[in-house]
Amino acid sequence: MSHRVSTTDDLEVGTYLEIAEAQTSEVSTRHEALVVEARERDAVAVIDFGSQYSQLIARRVREHHVYCELIPHDAPRERIEALKPKGFILSGGPASVYAPDAPLIPQHVLDSKKPILGICYGMQALAYQLGGEVEPGTRREYGPAVIHVTDPPAPIFRGVPDEVSVWMSHGDLVRKLPSGFCSAATSDNSPTAAMWNGDGVFGLQFHPEVVHTSFGSQLIGNFLTGVCGCTGNWTTASFVEQTIDDLRRRVGTGRVICALSGGVDSAVVAVLVHRAIGDQLTCIFVDNGLLRSGEPARVVDTFEQHLGMKLIHVDAADSFLGRLAGVTDPEDKRRIVGDEFIRIFALEARKLGHIDFLAQGTLYPDVIESTSHDTANAATRIKSHHNVALPASLPFQLVEPLRYLFKDEVREVGSALGLPDEIVWRHPFPGPGLSIRVLGEVTEERLETLRAADAIVMDEVRTAGLYRQLWQSFAVLTPMRTVGVMGDFRTYGNVVAVRMVSSQDAMTADWARVPYELLGRISSRVVNEVPDVNRVVYDITSKPPGTIEWE
Ligand code: XMP
Numbered sequence: 001m002s003h004r005v006s007t008t009d010d011l012e013v014g015t016y017l018e019i020a021e022a023q024t025s026e027v028s029t030r031h032e033a034l035v036v037e038a039r040e041r042d043a044v045a046v047i048d049f050g051s052q053y054s055q056l057i058a059r060r061v062r063e064h065h066v067y068c069e070l071i072p073h074d075a076p077r078e079r080i081e082a083l084k085p086k087g088f089i090l091s092g093g094p095a096s097v098y099a100p101d102a103p104l105i106p107q108h109v110l111d112s113k114k115p116i117l118g119i120c121y122g123m124q125a126l127a128y129q130l131g132g133e134v135e136p137g138t139r140r141e142y143g144p145a146v147i148h149v150t151d152p153p154a155p156i157f158r159g160v161p162d163e164v165s166v167w168m169s170h171g172d173l174v175r176k177l178p179s180g181f182c183s184a185a186t187s188d189n190s191p192t193a194a195m196w197n198g199d200g201v202f203g204l205q206f207h208p209e210v211v212h213t214s215f216g217s218q219l220i221g222n223f224l225t226g227v228c229g230c231t232g233n234w235t236t237a238s239f240v241e242q243t244i245d246d247l248r249r250r251v252g253t254g255r256v257i258c259a260l261s262g263g264v265d266s267a268v269v270a271v272l273v274h275r276a277i278g279d280q281l282t283c284i285f286v287d288n289g290l291l292r293s294g295e296p297a298r299v300v301d302t303f304e305q306h307l308g309m310k311l312i313h314v315d316a317a318d319s320f321l322g323r324l325a326g327v328t329d330p331e332d333k334r335r336i337v338g339d340e341f342i343r344i345f346a347l348e349a350r351k352l353g354h355i356d357f358l359a360q361g362t363l364y365p366d367v368i369e370s371t372s373h374d375t376a377n378a379a380t381r382i383k384s385h386h387n388v389a390l391p392a393s394l395p396f397q398l399v400e401p402l403r404y405l406f407k408d409e410v411r412e413v414g415s416a417l418g419l420p421d422e423i424v425w426r427h428p429f430p431g432p433g434l435s436i437r438v439l440g441e442v443t444e445e446r447l448e449t450l451r452a453a454d455a456i457v458m459d460e461v462r463t464a465g466l467y468r469q470l471w472q473s474f475a476v477l478t479p480m481r482t483v484g485v486m487g488d489f490r491t492y493g494n495v496v497a498v499r500m501v502s503s504q505d506a507m508t509a510d511w512a513r514v515p516y517e518l519l520g521r522i523s524s525r526v527v528n529e530v531p532d533v534n535r536v537v538y539d540i541t542s543k544p545p546g547t548i549e550w551e
Contacts, residue, residue: 002300002313005344041238042230043067045085049093049103049121055368056209057091057119059406060217065232066224069404070368073103080109087115087200087228090122092207096136096172097121097128105129115200115227117156117220120170123195123203130178137189141168144212147185147193154184154196156204156222166193166206166213174203200227236409236416240272243401247276250399254356257349257396260285260311261431262299265361265402267423268414272401273359274309275417281359282310284348286341289317290433290447293455302420316344324435324442330551333442337432346394358396362403363410365505427472428506436551440479450477452530453496457522461500464518471503473512475526476539476550484527484534493534496526500538501548509543 044061048054048070061068068089071080088109095102105125109116118126124134149162166187174192177183184202185194195203202223208216224230251273258270260283273281283303287296296313304311323336349355402410414424430436437454438446454475461473476497484491498519503509523536539546 001311002315004315005319005347041067041234041242042228042232043069043083043085043234044087044089044224044228044230045080045083045109046070046089046091047073047080047105047109047122049073049091049095049125051092051094051120053207053209054091055365055406057089057220058364059408060209060220061089061224062234062406062409063217064221064224064230065234066228066230067234067404073106077106077108080106085114086230087117087223088112089223090116090118090125092120092122092169095121097124097134115223116202117223117227118201118203119209120205120207121172123205124170124172124174126201126203127174127176127178127181127195130181132174132178132181133176134172135175136171137173139189140171141187141189142170143168145187145189145193145206147187147206149185149194150183154194154202155226156194156196156202156219157184158222158226160215160218160222164213164215166208166216167210168206170205174205202227236412239405239409240275240413240416243272244276247273247399247401251277251280251357254280255352255354256281256357256359256399257352257355258283258359259345260299260303261429262291262295262423262426263361263429264407264414264419264424264426265363265410267303267419268410268417269359269361269401270303270309271307271414271417271419273399274307279310282312282352284312284314284345286314286316286344286348288320288337288341288433289315289444290320290337290435290442292429292434292458293451298422302423306420312348314344314348316340319344320435321442321444326441328440330436333435333551334432337435341431349394355396357399358394359399359401361410362400364402364404364406367403425468427467427470427474430549436549437474438477439550446477449494449530449532450475450496453477453526453533456525456529457498460518460522460525461514464515466500466512466514466518469502470512470514471501471506471509472548473498473500475499478550482535486534491534493532495535495537496530496533497537497539497550498522499548499550501543503543503548506548509548511538511540511542 044066046057046068054070058068058070069083090105110129128134145166145168147164147166149157149160173190174195177192177195181195181197183192184196187193190205193205207213208219256273258273258281260266260270270283285299300313303309320337320340323340324333327333327336411424434447434450435442438450457473457475461467476499478495478497480495481492482495484493500512500514501509502512519538526533526536
């Protein structure tokens with residue numbers, strides 16, 4: 001189903017909310033997250049002391065097909081117990097155990113008799129709370145180091161060479177071991193680079209979770225399987241099966257809506273929910289007129305034609321462009337696109353009558369950032385609302401089946417569900433779309449110019465086989481015009497910038513060292529094929545100090 005809306009289809013969100021609120025007065029548990037129940041799957045709890053590497057620990061654990069959650073050190077006991085953990089990993093952190101407000105390991109964790117692995121600060125906290133001594137090292141140890149594993153090796157070092165390169169990042173050291181513990185490895189800086197209590201409790205002064213520690217993944221695997229007895233039953237197939245089951249029970253005969261953006265997260269959510277409840281799901285795709293070339297048609301084709309979902313395709317381009325007219329400030333653009341999206345989404349949802357649930361593609365890193373004061377990263381505030389989430393005031397219960405997954409896990413689930421590679425591996429695309437890639441005022445004409453140039457960039461990157469290796473690649477239409485010559489004529493045309501970056505998580509990024517031949521082909525095609533463009537430049541700025549997007 002496809003139709004157009006414009007600025008004249010007016011409905012204030014407030015009015016809508018009042019109506020919908022009345023409809024759903026019996027719904028009292030709004031925004032209750034989908035609770036993934038601890039059934040057969042093994043789990044460990046990663047207790048977070050605020051290390052910059054905490055998320056990495058969780059990812060490394062998941063790579064062994066063991067479910068885990070990152071839980072703040074001061075979380076209530078029930079929160080940890082609900083996970084039914086088979087063991088605990090204590091993260092590193094910036095504190096010193098002797099600082100007045102030093103975060104401590106919850107006593108019930110120490111009393112649990114379950115395996116514990118303390119990493120860096122986690123090891124120091126273990127030593128300190130179990131009666132050992134910690135003190136500042138004579139020098140800060142930061143970067144690569146070599147450790148020597150004690151013979152015979154503690155179970156965590158099983159199968160690992162006796163000399164290992166590791167990554168250190170600490171100031172304090174364990175000076176005296178707690179009673180019952182022995183050193184499990186030494187380094188030049190410390191006789192206790194690792195410790196063990198002869199049973200299930202270990203401390204590592206270095207970081208096994210970072211790639212610079214060789215055999216780091218094996219150390220974590222040894223702890224999970226050899227010590228905790230986890231069997232690695234957290235698999236994509238089991239996730240899909242359990243999630244569909246949970247969704248069926250939670251939704252019952254209710255009706256669900258889901259906003260499709262064309263990106264992988266909302267696509268995977270929609271397919272999971274559709275598998276669970278079929279036509280009780282309606283997807284709404286708001287085409288804001290700020291998408292890449294061919295994108296709206298692809299979304300409709302995939303979800304409506306191929307996957308057979310109920311899809312409302314709203315052509316709202318006029319409405320968005322109308323509101324963006326004359327606007328040049330990047331933050332104003334973001335706000336306008338975000339507000340307009342909510343207005344139109346609410347308008348469409350209202351037309352559907354009574355709706356119980358809103359399915360949303362929230363991912364685990366968003367959950368961690370919004371719940372953990374320690375790991376919240378100030379850098380995300382440089383630009384507003386990176387994650388265009390619908391406001392908490394919308395009158396639906398939320399279902400967020402991906403809220404415990406990392407992006408790479410979402411992609412695996414998407415593949416397992418049979419989504420096309422084009423969606424599964426699609427580069428991240430910002431919510432405000434091309435409005436922040438047309439620098440300055442956004443007009444239909446300038447969008448067309450950008451779309452044409454961007455399509456060439458994408459085509460050439462794909463042909464060169466580099467699409468998956470790059471984090472993002474795109475064109476930017478600058479507000480500059482420069483002089484050129486074509487044939488025997490002077491031209492005065494637009495400058496297009498090409499941006500290609502490599503990154504792990506968008507927090508930092510580097511400009512991609514792609515072959516000159518690729519840049520040459522892009523430049524030549526853009527100048528020849530896109531009217532009014534006579535110059536192409538390549539952005540060689542890393543993040544920081546630049547950002548990935550130009551606005
Ligand atoms: P920056 O430009 O801050 O971008 O380095 C980091 C990542 O976020 C994306 N981005 C956005 N995503 N709404 C979004 O949904 C936004 O306003 C927004 N701004 C940037 C950007 O594409 C990159 O992946």
